[in-house]
Amino acid sequence: MVSQLTVSERQFALVILGLLAMCGLAMAAGGRGDPMGAQGFVVLIYAVGFAFVVMAGLYAPEPDDSRLSRYYDDPTKVGIVLTMIWAVIGMGFGVWVASLLAWPNLTFDAAWASFGRLRPVHTSGVIFGFGGNALIATSFHVLQRTSRARLADQFSPWFVLIGYNLFCVVAASGYLLGVTQSKEYAEPEWYADIWLVIVWVVYFLLYIRTLMRRQEPHIYVANWYYMAFILVVAVLHIVNNLAMPVSLSHAKSYSLFSGVQDAMTQWWYGHNAVAFFLTAGFLGMMYYYMPKRAGRPIFSYRLSIISFWGITFLYMWAGSHHLHYTALPHWVQTLGMTFSVMLLVPSWASAGNALATLNGAWHKVRDDATLRFMMVAAVFYGLSTFEGSFMAIRPVNSLSHYTDWTVGHVHAGALGWVAMITFGSIYALVPWMWKRQAMYSPKLVEVHFWLALAGTIVYVFAMWNSGIIQGLMWRTYNDGGTLAYSFIDSLVAMHPYYIARAFGGLLFLAGAIVGSINVWMTIRASRLEAAAGADADLPARPAGAVVAGE
Amino acid sequence: MSSYTGKPDPVTGRATTGHEWNGIEELETPIPRLVFFFLGAAFLFAVICWILYPTWPLVWSYTRGVLGTDQRSVVTRQVEEAAAERSAWTARVMDESPADVAADPALMRLVNEAGHTLFVDNCAACHGTRATGGLGFPNLTAKAWLWGDGSPEAIEETIRIGINSTNDDTRASQMLAFGRDGVLDTQKIDAVVAYVRSLSGLKPAAGDDAARIEAGRQVFADNCASCHGEEAKGNRDLGAPDLTDANWLYGSDAYSVFTTVYGGRQGHMPHWGARLSPLDTRILALYVHGLTRPAQ
Secondary structure: OHHHOOHHHHHHHHHHHHHHHHHHHHHHHHOOOOHHHHHHHHHHHHHHHHHHHHHHOOOOOOOOHHHHHOOOOHHHHHHHHHHHHHHHHHHHHHHHHHHHHHOHHHHOOOHHHOHHHHHHHHHHHHHHHHHHHHHHHHHHHHHHHHHOOOOOOOHHHHHHHHHHHHHHHHHHHHHHHOOOOOOOOOOOOHHHHHHHHHHHHHHHHHHHHHHHOOOOOOOOHHHHHHHHHHHHHHHHHHHHOOEEEOOOOOOOEEEOOOHHHHHHHHHHHHHHHHHHHHHHHHHHHHHHHHHHHHOOOEOEHHHHHHHHHHHHHHHOOHHHHHHOOOOOOHHHHHHHHHHHHHHHHHHHHHHHHHHHHOOOOHHHHHHOHHHHHHHHHHHHHHHHHHHHHHHOOHHHHHHHOOOHHHHHHHHHHHHHHHHHHHHHHHHHHHHHHOOOOOOOOHHHHHHHHHHHHHHHHHHHHHHHHHHHHHHHHHOOEOOOOOEOOOHHHHHHHHHHHHHHHHHHHHHHHHHHHHHHHHHHHHHHHHHHHHHOOOOOOOOOOOHHHOOOOO | OOOOOOOEOOOOOOEEOOOOEOOEOEEEOOOOHHHHHHHHHHHHHHHHHHHHOOOOEOOOOEOOOOOOOOHHHHHHHHHHHHHHHHHHHHHHHHHOOHHHHHOOHHHHHHHHHHHHHHHHHHOHHHHOOOOOOEOOEOOOOOOOOOOOOOOHHHHHHHHHHOEOOOOOOOEOOOEOOOOOOOOOOHHHHHHHHHHHHHHOOOOOOOOOOHHHHHHHHHHHHHHOHHHHOOOOOOEOOOOEOOOOOOOOOOOOOHHHHHHHHHHOEOOOEOOOOOOOOHHHHHHHHHHHHOOOOOOO
16 A cells, blocks of 8 residues: 555655644643543554554555556555444444443443443444445545546545544544533534544545546536535534634533524534435445446436435425424424425435336346345435435424434434445445455355345334334323323333344344455455466556446 | 437437446436426425415514414413313312322322322332332332321422422431441440341341340430430431331341441432422322332
8 A cells, every 4th residue: 555655655644644643642741631631642543553554665666657547446445444344343332332222231330331422432433434434435436437537646545534534533432531522423522523624625625636637528426426425514514513622632612502503503414414424425326336236327317417406405404303392493493394395305316216227227136235235225215215304394203303213214224225325335346446256255245135134124113113102102191181101111111122123233233244254355365366466467457448347 | 418419228218318437327318207296296385384384584583474373382372271171180189188189089090190100200210110119218108207197298298398408498317327426336336236126026137145135225225216216116207217117228137237327327308399390299299198018
């Protein structure tokens, strides 16, 4: 990896890592007695660790200039490995917190093992660790292939990937130390947020610069979505995290917003994180890997256009449906509800466009678990967007809100859509990246598919049942007009579903582990072969000539 | 994009747009009419909602909607209506004497339904969902009252002001730390523990012979009787428990009783007057008053 960087790029990397290490040292020294200090050591160790990696390859010979006529896939390869590592970490923590709900004594009386600290490790681990790395890795791949251009430079992809993972590591370790902004899906504190802004601006510039070099007259749909993902997440992240630190040596900060404005900003962020991180980005993934794997043209270009603009325009208004029947003014709730309902149309248009693309390739869906992952993802995308619009209707929300139904809805989207499209894309991408005919074991892909599908269904059905029972119990009255059930009654009713949910999550985690082994064995086979010199005489690929197969 | 530039797709017969990205093409399929229909239907739904409900922000105000509704007034009205509906029986609970309410089985059925939910939501964290208590928390079904005569009025007062709480009128009691504060030495504590345990007929611990129990009687009379009474029957004005019955708030084995005498005790119950309405407090008092020991 390092040997593909020029010597001056390696030196520049060392300078950046040195600056980062100094930041970490300053945090560790200045933040003594505060969680900031421990966070500083995390940064320091991370930076020094990567500095050793760079130094180990510092004196390798300069890379051949011919590399510039090929796509730059090293960051994508590392990104895929990181995606699988974060999948196992994030989903593992998910099973852990699900078990905590079923068996609350599992905290071992340790503060770091309490639900409130582990839960964000799970959510950030899967959304940012697993989802974010998958988006970065695939976006680099899709961007180059659909632009027929190499990434604009060699340093910034690494800065984006490694910098982004530093954010994830600082966030997760901070949660265990009790560091949080208490904003859902925006828990990391100010120093991590500032770092992510820097990383994200570099990501945005890299994407734009590469697009500007494209050899294609038109920008492919997938890139619209990736661009929307990068641009809007930057806006959301910056606005929602505006905060004043207590001091430069303290982890704690106070939001610039307060009261209902804070709630509205948070859920404008939260809902659009679902829209632009978990939907737009992964639609970009789907628009490349699904037609590629199916060998079919996109069903309708026009449908792509209205879906894209419908989704980007309508989602922005929908966040207030998270605050129905709260102190938020009624008019904001009505706006959020109506835009959420209209949002269903472009969402289903996208899902329909994806499924109709498979016309003429359904026999492949039957035989190929990789393509089936993507097909099921599109189905779950349609299901969860319908459910989301439905739950945004105020009277429906009065039953569903604060119940496990919300949790079930989120996981129909997160497991069924986000994770399935990611695994499908990774199974398509890994053999291309490591120059293999297929995955190490297509049978294991099949095993993973059924584990993932079974896990999702068990999970979602358990939470639907639990949530609706819970919601109904909370609103059941005695003859005398008083509440029929206490809160503990509803907990007792939910317990069997909590066990079922933990089991469903365990199945899904097992699938991710099977997938990780399969990916690893595929990479290993490629390396063994390379070591044996079996593909030493593969012809070099001029950039323009690479067309089919990836 | 309407002009044909690409080649026809063999499966659908439709033309492609003529663009190609690393092998991916797009078809010139027109947008299905169904999409426009649903777009129109969803927009219509939205417009109807916008007309009916408060929706669009204006400069200083917002559109009010023709229904003239607003969530704050709606919820206020619903709460008032529900309270009015309940007043058919809640008015009687508040107006009649607790004894009269307790004597009316039809009324007590409603009180107990409401009381159970209130109890489990507010009291069960300490007293347990079946009100049987636990270590340090009294069993409310045992009728072994620490304060007052066990009447609904006395229970209501305890709920309202709490025990050793932050309320100014709180019921206050404390058992001294006889051992830790050096009032009694270990030998005397052992003696008084043996004596107290003998009062309720517990099996004597190792070494609790007649002489020790007899020595304990004197220790008790000198140190404990002022609160617990000569007969050790307790004092419900001071919150001092009856030591002759089978109820043991902090455990009945010799070690637990020793710990109690050595380190003292001071139980705590929050005052609920600021949190529960007078009606809910009365319902809880009647409910607790009517509790009976659950079948084992």
